[in-house]
Amino acid sequence: MTEHIPPDFRVPGFLAAGLAAGIKKTQVKDFALLYSEVPAAAAGVFTTNRVKAAPVLLSRERVKSGKGRAILVNSGCANACTGQKGIRDGQRLSRRIASSLKIDPQEVLLASTGVIGKVLPLEAMEKSIPSLVASLSSEGLADAALAIMTTDTKPKAALVRDRVNGKEVTLAGIAKGAGMISPKMATLLVFVLTDAAISAGALRKALKEGVQGSFNRITVDGDTSTNDTLLILANGRAGNGRIQPATPGFRKFSALLHDLLLALAKKTVADGEGVTKVVRILVERARTASEAEKVARAVANSPLVKTAFFGEDANWGRILCAAGYSGAPIDAEKVDIFFDHVQVVRKGQGAGPEKEEPATAVMKKGEYTVRLDLHRGASRTFLFTTDFSFDYVKINASYRS
Amino acid sequence: MTEHIPPDFRVPGFLAAGLAAGIKKTQVKDFALLYSEVPAAAAGVFTTNRVKAAPVLLSRERVKSGKGRAILVNSGCANACTGQKGIRDGQRLSRRIASSLKIDPQEVLLASTGVIGKVLPLEAMEKSIPSLVASLSSEGLADAALAIMTTDTKPKAALVRDRVNGKEVTLAGIAKGAGMISPKMATLLVFVLTDAAISAGALRKALKEGVQGSFNRITVDGDTSTNDTLLILANGRAGNGRIQPATPGFRKFSALLHDLLLALAKKTVADGEGVTKVVRILVERARTASEAEKVARAVANSPLVKTAFFGEDANWGRILCAAGYSGAPIDAEKVDIFFDHVQVVRKGQGAGPEKEEPATAVMKKGEYTVRLDLHRGASRTFLFTTDFSFDYVKINASYRS
Numbered sequence: 001m002t003e004h005i006p007p008d009f010r011v012p013g014f015l016a017a018g019l020a021a022g023i024k025k026t027q028v029k030d031f032a033l034l035y036s037e038v039p040a041a042a043a044g045v046f047t048t049n050r051v052k053a054a055p056v057l058l059s060r061e062r063v064k065s066g067k068g069r070a071i072l073v074n075s076g077c078a079n080a081c082t083g084q085k086g087i088r089d090g091q092r093l094s095r096r097i098a099s100s101l102k103i104d105p106q107e108v109l110l111a112s113t114g115v116i117g118k119v120l121p122l123e124a125m126e127k128s129i130p131s132l133v134a135s136l137s138s139e140g141l142a143d144a145a146l147a148i149m150t151t152d153t154k155p156k157a158a159l160v161r162d163r164v165n166g167k168e169v170t171l172a173g174i175a176k177g178a179g180m181i182s183p184k185m186a187t188l189l190v191f192v193l194t195d196a197a198i199s200a201g202a203l204r205k206a207l208k209e210g211v212q213g214s215f216n217r218i219t220v221d222g223d224t225s226t227n228d229t230l231l232i233l234a235n236g237r238a239g240n241g242r243i244q245p246a247t248p249g250f251r252k253f254s255a256l257l258h259d260l261l262l263a264l265a266k267k268t269v270a271d272g273e274g275v276t277k278v279v280r281i282l283v284e285r286a287r288t289a290s291e292a293e294k295v296a297r298a299v300a301n302s303p304l305v306k307t308a309f310f311g312e313d314a315n316w317g318r319i320l321c322a323a324g325y326s327g328a329p330i331d332a333e334k335v336d337i338f339f340d341h342v343q344v345v346r347k348g349q350g351a352g353p354e355k356e357e358p359a360t361a362v363m364k365k366g367e368y369t370v371r372l373d374l375h376r377g378a379s380r381t382f383l384f385t386t387d388f389s390f391d392y393v394k395i396n397a398s399y400r401s
Numbered sequence: 402m403t404e405h406i407p408p409d410f411r412v413p414g415f416l417a418a419g420l421a422a423g424i425k426k427t428q429v430k431d432f433a434l435l436y437s438e439v440p441a442a443a444a445g446v447f448t449t450n451r452v453k454a455a456p457v458l459l460s461r462e463r464v465k466s467g468k469g470r471a472i473l474v475n476s477g478c479a480n481a482c483t484g485q486k487g488i489r490d491g492q493r494l495s496r497r498i499a500s501s502l503k504i505d506p507q508e509v510l511l512a513s514t515g516v517i518g519k520v521l522p523l524e525a526m527e528k529s530i531p532s533l534v535a536s537l538s539s540e541g542l543a544d545a546a547l548a549i550m551t552t553d554t555k556p557k558a559a560l561v562r563d564r565v566n567g568k569e570v571t572l573a574g575i576a577k578g579a580g581m582i583s584p585k586m587a588t589l590l591v592f593v594l595t596d597a598a599i600s601a602g603a604l605r606k607a608l609k610e611g612v613q614g615s616f617n618r619i620t621v622d623g624d625t626s627t628n629d630t631l632l633i634l635a636n637g638r639a640g641n642g643r644i645q646p647a648t649p650g651f652r653k654f655s656a657l658l659h660d661l662l663l664a665l666a667k668k669t670v671a672d673g674e675g676v677t678k679v680v681r682i683l684v685e686r687a688r689t690a691s692e693a694e695k696v697a698r699a700v701a702n703s704p705l706v707k708t709a710f711f712g713e714d715a716n717w718g719r720i721l722c723a724a725g726y727s728g729a730p731i732d733a734e735k736v737d738i739f740f741d742h743v744q745v746v747r748k749g750q751g752a753g754p755e756k757e758e759p760a761t762a763v764m765k766k767g768e769y770t771v772r773l774d775l776h777r778g779a780s781r782t783f784l785f786t787t788d789f790s791f792d793y794v795k796i797n798a799s800y801r802s
Contacts, residue, residue, distance in 0.1 A: 116718020
């Protein structure tokens with residue numbers, strides 16, 4: 001699995017660890033800790049689901065302070081729909097970690113992923129905390145990336161280094177996704193560590209913008225998890241001039257963060273459950289942004305479109321049909337559709353039987369773009385989606401067993 | 402296939418036929434005609450998709466007169482996204498049928514189902530019209546039910562007979578569905594014939610109400626077709642006192658029509674693509690009807706919920722999760738969930754591990770109810786949905802080949 005981890009995957013001033021605590025039935029890594037040696041600015045983005053897991057409720061509250069030192073994560077159990085007990089369990093783990101690390105429990109951020117409705121195996125987790133803390137190391141991010149996986153087939157990690165405000169700054173991110181990749185705030189768990197010096201307000205703003213163009217632009221199955229969590233810690237170790245909003249340094253940092261998040265988002269969608277294709281749905285010349293969004297979502301989430309992607313079947317009628325029921329008031333007889341460079345629909349009708357062969361050739365690729373030109377205005381958007389395969393059904397029919 | 406057709410499946414004053422015209426590649430029935438020997442009242446409901454097939458555009462316009470004599474239907478080609486040529490082809494077929502039957506082309510209603518974007522094989526269809534007309538018979542409805550099938554595994558037919566306004570009245574319906582069963586106006590094609598004497602206005606009203614409680618309450622994959630069409634012809638042969646709106650006779654007729662449509666809707670959902678389960682999603686005590694609807698739709702269309710149905714996995718967390726992202730402002734900690742009589746969630750949390758076994762037993766059945774009690778108000782709704790199986794993917798990945 002190390003081939004998926006960037007070389008020199010570390011961030012100055014941060015330690016990390018990941019180990020098997022017995023939360024999952026199999027003896028694989030399922031418990032991770034990220035830790036900043038010095039106080040750090042923190043920001044987060046969380047699920048929009050009305051049903052929010054206990055760690056989401058706790059982390060959302062704590063991150064409001066703009067500060068954070070540690071992120072404690074487990075896979076194998078979502079600690080969602082567990083009521084007050086779930087909250088108390090999270091608080092108890094926070095106190096244990098805080099006392100081991102000699103920090104404030106309010107500086108501990110939590111995230112969980114796995115089956116909904118199960119309570120945390122608290123005893124096993126508490127027993128593992130001393131070894132988790134003891135194994136913290138500047139090399140530990142790769143283990144943490146492994147420990148947060150569920151049905152992911154590979155760890156997802158990305159690294160960016162560049163100069164900001166006069167110093168080299170590092171941003172490293174890990175993510176887990178696969179199922180429940182969704183319309184709003186699409187990933188389950190993403191953690192970004194950076195040694196940049198940045199105000200909490202600027203960090204929050206950069207994160208919000210970065211998510212908009214990355215994790216909010218991917219979809220696997222349209223479901224929004226109860227546990228979606230994206231956290232970033234910035235510890236200032238790079239020694240750069242502190243980044244403030246609306247400065248050139250902020251714009252540079254935001255661009256780097258966006259690149260990092262987009263790289264992680266693309267890795268996440270490509271490793272979606274049972275995915276054999278990653279397809280970019282590009283909607284152009286919509287009248288409004290919301291119209292573009294509706295069309296892109298309808299096409300990207302249509303099971304009939306997604307099974308056709310899996311079958312490598314250039315059935316453009318399903319794409320036009322999805323655009324038609326999207327709720328956007330499109331003019332069917334104006335729409336053009338392209339598979340990469342191959343035009344398959346011209347003014348709402350098939351562009352000719354001679355397009356079948358080149359269109360099918362495009363669909364045989366692992367990645368391609370489906371472009372809808374609505375000819376109505378000047379708005380555009382894109383979404384990365386996937387196919388629907390036998391394996392998607394297989395993985396999800398037997399997820400808990 | 403005759404076991405799926407009710408005995409004595411005919412309506413006084415109506416003739417029907419179905420034959421193989423070579424529209425499909427295989428030599429199966431693909432062309433059907435329904436015909437009233439006398440002028441009949443007509444009403445229709447059509448797809449809400451912005452992309453409407455040519456026969457939908459033509460029939461919607463013609464049915465506004467409240468009159469109809471013939472319904473000409475083909476499977477194997479949707480005549481959708483075919484532009485002005487599609488319209489001209491439909492008009493030409495209407496003229497041919499009208500001249501054979503010696504009726505007005507405006508009294509011919511059209512419907513098509515099959516691949517989007519292909520033009521009708523006009524020559525083959527025109528060549529078949531004489532035999533189609535020649536084979537019209539009072540016994541022909543069963544052949545018509547077969548001729549409108551696409552990926553349906555069985556013909557769908559239902560019959561109701563009862564006294565209305567002093568006379569025995571017959572209502573017979575045929576339907577085809579399977580894929581693209583959807584949120585709004587859910588079936589591809591439904592045709593109902595009745596010998597009731599009823600005004601066009603009353604017929605329209607009864608149809609609108611009947612659809613609301615039947616075909617608008619089923620969903621297979623959330624996709625809305627370009628071709629959805631429901632047509633009803635009423636020829637008055639029963640000799641009953643003419644039914645007018647807001648009379649006891651109207652209420653009786655409406656109830657019969659609703660029963661017939663619900664029977665057809667349930668047959669349609671049960672024969673959905675790759676379906677192994679039919680699950681009724683019942684949402685109770687929502688604050689508003691729209692809130693109930695949002696929750697029911699989100700649960701019924703969630704791929705994660707549907708694959709769990711297929712896997713017979715009592716993963717109630719996915720159901721609560723779908724309710725949470727439905728857009729309805731539910732209170733997660735108030736929700737109860739039942740699988741038939743087995744309570745699996747109490748106040749937003751698992752009702753206990755001892756529920757796992759009885760809940761799984763419910764899920765092993767072919768039909769059951771998932772009930773969500775939101776404890777917020779007095780509104781309720783239901784939806785029939787299905788599981789997502791390997792076969793759904795298989796059928797749709799290779800539909801056109």
